[in-house]
Amino acid sequence: MEKTLVAKVNNEIDVLMRVSGIIRRKGFDMKSIHMEEDTGNLANLRIMLSYQDKCVDQLMNQIRKYNDVYELRCEM
Amino acid sequence: MEYTGAEIILECLKEQGVDTIFGYPGGAVIPLYDALVSYEEDFFHVLTCHEQGAVHAADGFARSTGKPGVCFATSGPGATNTVTGIATAYMDSVPLVVFTGQVPQSLLGRDSFQEIDITAVTFPITKYNYLVKRVEDLPQIIREAFDIATSGRRGPVLIDIPKDIFTTKMDYIMAGVFKHEEKPAMPDKNLLLEAVKAIDESVRPVIYAGGGVVHGDGEKELFHLATKASIPVANTLMALGAFPMSNPLSLGLVGMHGHKKTNLAVTKSDLIIAIGARFSDRVIGSKDKFAPKAKIIHIDIDSSEIGKNKEVHFPLEGCVKDILKYLTEKVLQKDSRQWLKEIEALEDKNPYTSEDFTPENILAAAQKILGKNTIIVTEVGQHQMWAAQYCKVDDPRRFLTSGGLGTMGYGLGASMGAQVGNPDKRVLHVAGDGSFRMNCNELATVSKYKLPITTLLFNNNSLGMVRQWQGLFQDERYSQTTLTDDVDYMKLVEAYGLKGKQAETMEQLEEALKAAAASTDKATIIECKIDKDIGVFPIVPPGMPIDNMLLE
Numbered sequence: 001m002e003k004t005l006v007a008k009v010n011n012e013i014d015v016l017m018r019v020s021g022i023i024r025r026k027g028f029d030m031k032s033i034h035m036e037e038d039t040g041n042l043a044n045l046r047i048m049l050s051y052q053d054k055c056v057d058q059l060m061n062q063i064r065k066y067n068d069v070y071e072l073r074c075e076m
Numbered sequence: 077m078e079y080t081g082a083e084i085i086l087e088c089l090k091e092q093g094v095d096t097i098f099g100y101p102g103g104a105v106i107p108l109y110d111a112l113v114s115y116e117e118d119f120f121h122v123l124t125c126h127e128q129g130a131v132h133a134a135d136g137f138a139r140s141t142g143k144p145g146v147c148f149a150t151s152g153p154g155a156t157n158t159v160t161g162i163a164t165a166y167m168d169s170v171p172l173v174v175f176t177g178q179v180p181q182s183l184l185g186r187d188s189f190q191e192i193d194i195t196a197v198t199f200p201i202t203k204y205n206y207l208v209k210r211v212e213d214l215p216q217i218i219r220e221a222f223d224i225a226t227s228g229r230r231g232p233v234l235i236d237i238p239k240d241i242f243t244t245k246m247d248y249i250m251a252g253v254f255k256h257e258e259k260p261a262m263p264d265k266n267l268l269l270e271a272v273k274a275i276d277e278s279v280r281p282v283i284y285a286g287g288g289v290v291h292g293d294g295e296k297e298l299f300h301l302a303t304k305a306s307i308p309v310a311n312t313l314m315a316l317g318a319f320p321m322s323n324p325l326s327l328g329l330v331g332m333h334g335h336k337k338t339n340l341a342v343t344k345s346d347l348i349i350a351i352g353a354r355f356s357d358r359v360i361g362s363k364d365k366f367a368p369k370a371k372i373i374h375i376d377i378d379s380s381e382i383g384k385n386k387e388v389h390f391p392l393e394g395c396v397k398d399i400l401k402y403l404t405e406k407v408l409q410k411d412s413r414q415w416l417k418e419i420e421a422l423e424d425k426n427p428y429t430s431e432d433f434t435p436e437n438i439l440a441a442a443q444k445i446l447g448k449n450t451i452i453v454t455e456v457g458q459h460q461m462w463a464a465q466y467c468k469v470d471d472p473r474r475f476l477t478s479g480g481l482g483t484m485g486y487g488l489g490a491s492m493g494a495q496v497g498n499p500d501k502r503v504l505h506v507a508g509d510g511s512f513r514m515n516c517n518e519l520a521t522v523s524k525y526k527l528p529i530t531t532l533l534f535n536n537n538s539l540g541m542v543r544q545w546q547g548l549f550q551d552e553r554y555s556q557t558t559l560t561d562d563v564d565y566m567k568l569v570e571a572y573g574l575k576g577k578q579a580e581t582m583e584q585l586e587e588a589l590k591a592a593a594a595s596t597d598k599a600t601i602i603e604c605k606i607d608k609d610i611g612v613f614p615i616v617p618p619g620m621p622i623d624n625m626l627l628e
Contacts, residue, residue, distance in 0.1 A: 014195065014207075021199050061380035067204050067224060 002031065003056055004048045004075040009035075010068035011043035018066055019045065026059050028052060042070070081211045082111035082242040085175065088218040090118055091250060094146050096137060096496060098122045098130040102150025103190060104177025107242035109148075122496060122525060124489070127154050129518040131161025132489025133496070135170050139476045140451055140494040142293075144171040144225050151177045152190030155236070156197065160483055163201040165232040167480025168314060169291055171225040172232035173218075178207070180240040195236050203231030211244040215251065228260070229378040230291050260377060263392045263399065271373045271390040272406040278347035280415050281307045282367075284330060284359075287314025287479065288352015288376060288396055290472045295319070297400035298351060304404055306412040308419060310338045312353055313479040317469035327419065331359035332616045333461040336625060337423035339616070342367050343623040344418075350374045352396050355385035356480070357618075365621035375399050424627075433581055435462040435534065438604055441582065442504055442532055443467060445589040450502040451476065451494045455487035455511030458540035459532075461612040463506045485514030488531075492518060495527040502593070505531040509559055510539040519572040519599070526597040530589070533601055536608040537561050544611045548626065558608075569601045578603045 009015040016035055023030060029050040038044050049056065056074055064072055079087060085108065089097070097119050101109040112121060124130040127149040134145030145165075149158050155176040165172045178184070179191045195205045204224045206217050214237075221233040262268070275281060289298050295318050302309050302325050309319040310330035319326055327338040342348065348370045353359070360366035363386055373390040374382050382391045392399050431437065439462060443450065452467055454460040454477040469475045476494060478486040491505040512533055522529055534540075543557040569576035575598055577588035585604065592600035614625035 014199075017196065018199055025200065058380060058384055065228075065378070065380060067220075 001076055002048060002051050004046060005056070005060070005063070006073050006075055007045045007063070007069050008038070008071040009043055009045045011037055011041050012068065015066065015068040016045065019047070019063055019069065022062050023047065023049070023059065026062070028054065028059060077248065078245045079248045080107070080111065080242065081214055081237070081244050081246075082108045084211070084214050084246070084248050085218065085237075086111055086115045086118070087248060087250065088215055089146065092218075092222045093143075094119070096120050096122065097146045097148055098124060098133040098137070098493065099148030100124055100127050100130055100150070100154060101148075102154045102177065104151035104154075104179060104239045105148060105242070107239065108175070108177065111242075120496070122492070122521065124492070124521045125517040126515070127157035128161050128485070129489040129492070129515055129521065131158045131172070131174065132164065132486050132515070133493035134172050134174075135161060135165045136453060136476055136490030136493030137497040138165075138170050138172060138493070139490070140473050141497040142473060143497075144173055144222060145493065147172060147174045149174065149176050150190070151179055151194075152192045154190075155192055155194040159197060159201070161489070162198055162232045162234065164478050164481045164483045164486055166201045166203070168478065169230045169287060170232065171230040173221050173225050174232060174234045176234060176236045177242075178236045178238040181209070181238045182240070184238065194234065198234050201232070202234050205234040205236070207236045208238065208241050211241050211246050214241065215248060219251065229288070259398070260394045262402065263394050267390060267392065268399070268402060269406070271392060272403060274347055274371055274373060274390060275305055275307075275349070275403065276408045280345045281305070281347040281349065281412070282327070282342050282345040283307050283309040284342065284348050284350045284353050285309055285311045285315040285318050286351060286353025287312065289315055289318040292352055292377060292396035294352070294396040294400050295472045297397050297404060301400050301404040301407070304409050305407045306410045307349065308341060308412075308416060310334070310342055312356070312359055313464055313477055315353070316464060316467075316475040317472045320470040321468045322470050324416070329464050331622060332361065332618070333465060333612055333614065334622065335423065335465065336614055336627065337419050339614070339622040339625060340422040341419045343621070345370045348372045351400065352376060354381045357385075360386060361616050361618075361620050361622040361624070431582060433579075433585070433604070433606070435459070435606065435610065436466045437582060438532065438534075438585060439463060439466045439506070441586055442530070442589055445586065445593050446502045446504055446530060447593075450474070450504050451498060452504045452506060453477070453487050453491040453494055455507045456482045456484045457508040457511055458544065458612045459506050459508040459534040461541075465612075484511040487511060488515050488518045488522070491529045492521055492525070492527055495529055496525070503529045505529050507531055507533050508540055509533065509535045509537065513563070516568070519569065519574060522599045523572045523574055527599055528595050528597055529599045530592040531599065531601040533565060533603045534606055535565065535603050536606050536610065538608045540608065541612070543608065544615075547611075548615070549617065565601065565603050574598060575600045576603065577601070578605065580605050
């Protein structure tokens with residue numbers, strides 16, 4: 001099943017690089033990535049991961065550590 | 077009051093209690109170094125020979141003092157030269173704040189002279205990084221950077237500052253140290269009580285202590301838990317000194333070069349209490365065969381470490397110190413004499429004690445003559461593992477080594493930082509000839525600042541560890557691991573105005589060490605010529621279970 005990571009992040013390109021970088025390093029493939037300005041200095045980031053037989057919990061724990069990621073959830 | 081960006085940086089550093097900076101000037105940081113002239117009384121700036129040396133020195137300062145290390149470098153090559161040092165600190169969770177200069181904002185993105193996108197380069201090896209775009213943001217960024225570097229799981233933070241920001245003026249108000257007071261929540265109480273029950277019921281428990289014990293200042297709590305419940309303590313390379321090695325419960329190093337009894341005890345164990353450790357491949361070998369009969373309690377402040385490399389039965393995420401305190405209060409006082417006796421019987425008894433010129437005896441003599449309070453700093457390779465196996469370290473922050481990244485060339489820079497941060501202590505730099513050659517340019521810094529470091533240079537004219545692997549696992553096809561004897565280290569050392577001694581016997585060594593111990597303002601490099609075929613044993617072939625050791 002495909003999984004989509006949905007995050008509230010700082011509205012800066014750096015956070016996009018950080019998050020996509022760790023996804024790459026943990027060996028996940030992306031189907032799509034979308035970042036859109038939200039209110040204030042925040043943005044909504046949606047990343048659809050290709051189907052993989054891998055647990056995303058580790059990846060999410062890693063992403064949550066970034067200072068510019070405020071909320072993160074996984075949608076099936 | 078109005079300050080320039082450069083002055084604001086220095087004011088903010090004062091605010092953070094920083095008094096020592098390691099660095100190297102260059103075009104993009106000229107305004108920062110210009111401002112530094114007016115702050116001479118506030119900061120001791122150590123000018124290294126290379127930015128890599130500066131970062132390693134800041135790292136050694138941080139590991140040995142527990143304070144964050146601070147480093148300045150210029151843009152372009154200055155910034156890229158910091159990369160290995162930053163990655164070293166990242167892998168070992170060392171708090172650093174690295175300031176790099178950048179080309180002025182008007183030149184950014186134009187492939188300008190000495191322009192490099194250092195924030196992009198360091199995304200994967202920093203805990204966080206910043207490119208400053210407005211001088212108004214500087215104070216907040218610096219305060220945040222120190223907070224990030226020193227809170228939770230420690231790590232390096234990089235701040236990249238365009239040259240025009242250094243010279244732009246703004247009103248600055250001193251704000252004091254910004255530190256978020258939020259303590260990590262304690263794990264679920266039921267889970268904690270289950271862990272207590274597991275400890276109480278265990279017959280063969282082993283504590284597997286990692287660097288997180290030291291970073292989280294949890295040594296006392298570890299000691300109390302281990303001694304109350306009578307649990308033997310194995311430690312990783314990063315945790316040498318987290319538990320006194322002179323204590324009968326200490327099992328010493330575990331893993332690829334762990335002691336025989338330690339690796340076997342872990343394998344026989346029915347409960348592993350992993351504390352601030354990350355189940356690195358160098359420790360666990362084959363992950364399914366690491367402690368195969370044991371339940372695992374994993375205590376760590378970093379949620380992303382729990383379950384990353386090994387399945388865990390009791391995941392206890394939170395502050396190591398607080399969790400250990402809780403467990404210690406709840407566990408039953410026990411006596412595991414039987415288990416300890418069983419472990420003791422696992423070690424081969426060698427009644428023959430040699431007085432030969434061996435790594436074990438060399439290191440023992442150095443510790444004896446330089447004193448117990450000595451900070452040991454290693455490079456990376458065979459000598460590093462000998463030091464980890466044979467040095468008796470009873471206190472935290474007394475054994476500095478590049479554990480995660482395995483950075484050859486780390487040791488001399490880190491020794492400088494450790495000596496600058498601890499002028500009242502002796503620093504023993506343990507090196508191999510391969511590692512020493514990598515950054516020995518820093519001998520000029522050692523000489524300039526009169527740092528009385530003692531270097532033990534194990535010279536086997538080869539890249540010993542790689543050669544050992546080639547011998548054991550590549551059918552003795554030795555490829556490019558012979559260094560020959562074309563460097564006269566005594567002349568090299570003399571050229572830097574330092575003292576060099578050669579030793580080929582224990583008597584010569586002891587004499588050289590006594591002279592080094594008497595020196596208070598000059599480093600001594602003692603070259604110990606050893607045979608290239610002396611190996612590090614035990615060794616577990618990579619990927620194999622840790623009870624599968626080659627003993628010779």
